[in-house]
Amino acid sequence: VKNSAPNCDANEAALRRAAAGFRDLRQLYYYSLGKMRHDPAYPFTARILREATGPILDVGCGAGLLAAYLREQGLGQPLLGVEPDAAKINLAHDRIRPRYEGLDFAVGRAESLPEFSGQVVALDIMHYFSDEDQVKVLANLAARVGPGCRLVLRTTLRESHWRYRATMIEEAFVRGTGWIIGGAWNFPRRETIASALQASGLRFVALPMWGGTPFNSWLFLARRPEG
Ligand SMILES: C[S@@+](CC[C@H](N)C(=O)[O-])C[C@H]1O[C@@H](n2cnc3c(N)ncnc32)[C@H](O)[C@@H]1O
Numbered sequence: 001v002k003n004s005a006p007n008c009d010a011n012e013a014a015l016r017r018a019a020a021g022f023r024d025l026r027q028l029y030y031y032s033l034g035k036m037r038h039d040p041a042y043p044f045t046a047r048i049l050r051e052a053t054g055p056i057l058d059v060g061c062g063a064g065l066l067a068a069y070l071r072e073q074g075l076g077q078p079l080l081g082v083e084p085d086a087a088k089i090n091l092a093h094d095r096i097r098p099r100y101e102g103l104d105f106a107v108g109r110a111e112s113l114p115e116f117s118g119q120v121v122a123l124d125i126m127h128y129f130s131d132e133d134q135v136k137v138l139a140n141l142a143a144r145v146g147p148g149c150r151l152v153l154r155t156t157l158r159e160s161h162w163r164y165r166a167t168m169i170e171e172a173f174v175r176g177t178g179w180i181i182g183g184a185w186n187f188p189r190r191e192t193i194a195s196a197l198q199a200s201g202l203r204f205v206a207l208p209m210w211g212g213t214p215f216n217s218w219l220f221l222a223r224r225p226e227g
Contacts, residue, residue, distance in 0.1 A: 018068040021095030028091075032065050040211035041123050041154045041219060042066060046073040048221065054118035054146055055079065059110050060125035064092030064103070071100040080116070082108030110137045117146035124217075126155040127171075127187045134188050135196050142200030142222070151202060151222040154209055158187040159216060166214040190218075197222050 019032040036042055045066065049056060054077065058066055061081025070079065083089050084107060092105040108114065110125060111133060120141050129137050138153075145151045171185055190206065197204050197220065204222035211217075 014072040015069075018065065018072040021068065021099055022063070022091070028063065032063075035065065036069055038211060038213075041152075041209050041217075042069050043073075044207075044209065044219065045121055045123075045152050046070055046075060048150060048152055049077070049119055049121075050075055052077070052119050052150065054149055055116070056119045056121060057082070057113070057116045057144055059113065059120065059122040059141060061088075061092065061105060063088045064096035064105055066121065066123065067092070067103050067105075068096050068100065071103070076102065077119070078102040079104070080114075081105040082110075082113065084109045110140060113140050113144060116144040117149075118144070119146075119149045119152075120144050121152045123152070123154045124156075126153070126193075127185045130186060131188075131192065134186070134192055138193060138196035139200055142197060142202050142224075145202060145222070145224045147224055147227040149224055151197075151204075151220070153193070153220040153222065154217060155193070155220075156187045156216050157190050157193075157218050159190065161216055162214075166216070170215060193220055201225075 015033055015036045018036060019029050022029040022032055046069065049070070056077050056079040058079060058081040061067065061083045064081055067079050067081055079102065081092055083105070086107050089105050089107050097103045097105060110122065122141055126134055126137070141151055141153065202222040202224055204220050207219045207221060209217045209219035
């Protein structure tokens, strides 16, 4: 107990630094702090990519919060964030990019990603696509995972489970706030992801990643074998 308090303080200070670019946008600032404190996918991604070499592609990067979080956790790899919502890219570009070295953000979509080879992260984007497009997007993501590199993909799975129903209620609420732009909700099936990753030559494990939430979130940690 004696040792844990300073660590907690140090980590809380790092979270506040990561969100500091949004300090004057109170809603976004407190949302960001809450997200970093409670979403297990952020520390998991930092742990997985900490020792990884090569650049990171963050697909559906929002306002660039994960990039800031990874920098505050000591990860220094070049990172490109892509996101279709220009308002979020402007926030990332104006408020996150100037605070750290080696970050870049661009308007873009998972359906048409730029050329890239390295580590790929895609947190909570799969439900924006039809069944058919999910397969294409998974192939797009996988194609950008370099030899020996990883894909960190988190999504809710469409399963007959109370966690899945809870996720649908939460999505309705978030959408009501206007923070997440249009598109259908079409959470993928486990088999869709498994077969697309396998077909793309990736090995993977699926890990429960709901933390303290009631949502049916799973994280697929995939790796392309060395050349
Ligand atoms: C739930 S948020 C997650 C943000 C971020 N990945 C995170 O975990 O902090 C989903 C993001 O995906 C973005 N998005 C929507 N359609 C997309 C698409 N076609 N390609 C890539 N990202 C998309 C949304 O604009 C939103 O910023």
